[in-house]
Amino acid sequence: MPIYAYRCETCGFTKDVLQKLSDAPLTECPSCAKSTFRKQLTAAGFQLKGTGWYATDFKNNGSSTSPSSGKTAAAEPACPAAESCGGGCAADTSAAA
Numbered sequence: 001m002p003i004y005a006y007r008c009e010t011c012g013f014t015k016d017v018l019q020k021l022s023d024a025p026l027t028e029c030p031s032c033a034k035s036t037f038r039k040q041l042t043a044a045g046f047q048l049k050g051t052g053w054y055a056t057d058f059k060n061n062g063s064s065t066s067p068s069s070g071k072t073a074a075a076e077p078a079c080p081a082a083e084s085c086g087g088g089c090a091a092d093t094s095a096a097a
Contacts, residue, residue: 009036 006026007014013031029037 005040005042006037007040008032008034009038010034013037 001018001020003016003018005016008029008031011032013029017026025039026037027035
C-alpha cells in the first residue's frame, strides 16, 4: 500500500497516510476539522532495479569502457606480491594457470 502525504490548506497540518489505491482521498483535517485536507504531489521513494534501466545506466555518457591509458594487462605482473612472498602465496595466480 502506498503512503500519501496530506496537507491542510487552512491550518498547514501535514500527515503521511497509508492507504489503498482504491480508498477515497481524505478531505477532513484531523487538526482543525475543516474540509481543506488535500493530497500532496510527492516524489516516488523507490528505484527500479534489475535487468532493465535503472539509476546507473548510461553514466559514462556514451564513452567506451576500455581503459584510457596505453597499458595492457599483460604488461603487469600476474602476482603483485610475488616479489615479497617468492611466488608461493595464495595470491600467486601464475602457478594455477
